[in-house]
Amino acid sequence: MYKKIVQYSLVYPQGVEMKNDGKLKTIDLFAGVGGIRLGFEKAKKFKTVFANDFDKTCKDTYDRNFDFPKLDTRSILDVPIEELPEFDLLLGGFPCQAFSIAGYRKGFKDDKGRGNLFFRIAEILGERKPKAFLLENVKNLKGHDKGKTFKIIEKTLTDLGYYTKNEVLNSMTHANIPQNRERIFIVGFRDKKQAENFKFPETIPLKKSFRELTADEADNKYYYNDKPLYKRIKDDIDSEETVYQWRRKYVRANKKGVVPTLTANMGLGGHNVPIIKNHKGIRKLTPRECFLIQGFPDKFKLGHLADSKLYHQAGNSVTVPLIERVAKEMAKVL
DSSP states (O other), X not given: OHHHHHHHHXXXXXXXXXXXXXXXXXXXXXXXXXXXXXXXXXXXSEEEEEEEOSOTHHHHHHHHHOSSXXXXXXXXXXXXXXXXXXXXXXXXXXXXXXXXXXXXXXXXXXXTSOTTHHHHHHHHHHHHOOSEEEEEEEGGGGTGGGGHHHHHHHXXXXXXXXXXXXXXXXXXHHSSOSEEOXXXXXXXXXXXXXXXXXXXXXXXXXXXXXXXXXXXXXXXXXXXXXXXXXXXXXXXXXOTTOOEEEOXXXXXXXXXXXXXXXXXXXXXXXXXXXXXXXXXXXXXXXXXXXXXXXXXXXXXXXXXXXXXXXHHXXXXXXXXXXXXXXXXXXXXXX
C-alpha cells in the first residue's frame, strides 16, 4: 500500500509543497464545486489532498477555483482505496436525492444506487481509519423510513470504531446567511474524548438581508416582464422585501423574509428558482446570486456552463460559512 500511495503523490505538480505544514489533510468526496472544501480551508487548519465527484460538469467550475488537487471525476466506486493519498479527515456531502423530501425518498433502495454510496464511505473509513469525518445530508435523512435508515448509518459508523454526533443546522440561524436551509451534519472521531469535547456551533443572529446578495440590475433574460408566465405571477408578487417561488401552479411567498432552500433542480423547468421584485420588474435570481446565497465569495469563478447547470451546482452545494464554523469546532478538538 505504501508504494501505491507514493506513486499517487508523484502526480503533484511542480512547486506544490509536500512537507508537513502542520495542517490536517482532508479528502473531499462528492465534492460538487468544492463548498465543503472551501469551508474547511477557510478554517485555516486543513489542507485538501484529494477531491472527487462523478458529475463531470462540476469539473469546469471546481478546477477554475482550486489549483490542486483538481477534481477526479471517476465514480468513487472505481477509485481504488489504496490509491487515495494519506489523509486525516474524510469529508463528504454524500448524495441526498435518495433521502430528500423533494425526491422519491427511496433511501438505500434508490434505483440509481445513490443511497448505497454511503457504504463506499464506510469502506474507506474502515480501511484507512482517518482521525475524523464530516458527512452532510438533507434533514429528512434522520426520519427516512421511520428512522431505520439513520440507525443503520449510525451503527455502521460505530462498528467502524467512531464516536459520532449529529445535529440539524440551518444556514439562516447558524451562518448569518439569509437562506432557510436545514441540513443534517454527522461528525465522527476515533478518539472518544475528542468526540465528547466537540460541540456543534451555536445559533447566531441573522444580520444579512437577501438584498445585500442580489443585484439592482440583471440581464434581461432573467426577467419575466415579457414572458408568458408574467400574467400568472404579477398580481401575487407585490413586495420587494419578500422572496417568492413559482411552484408550477401557484406563487409561494417566503414568510420568513429569506430565500427558500436552494435546490439542485433549480433551472430544470424553472419552477424552483427563487423570484424577487425590484424597480425594473419581476425576475428570478441569477446563478451568481444563488452562489452568493450559499456563502461563496464574490471572487468564486463560475464555470462556462448553461445556467441550468450552474443553478444545479449552487443548489447541490453547501453553505460555506456554516461549513467553516463546523470545521473550526472540529479543529479545536483535533
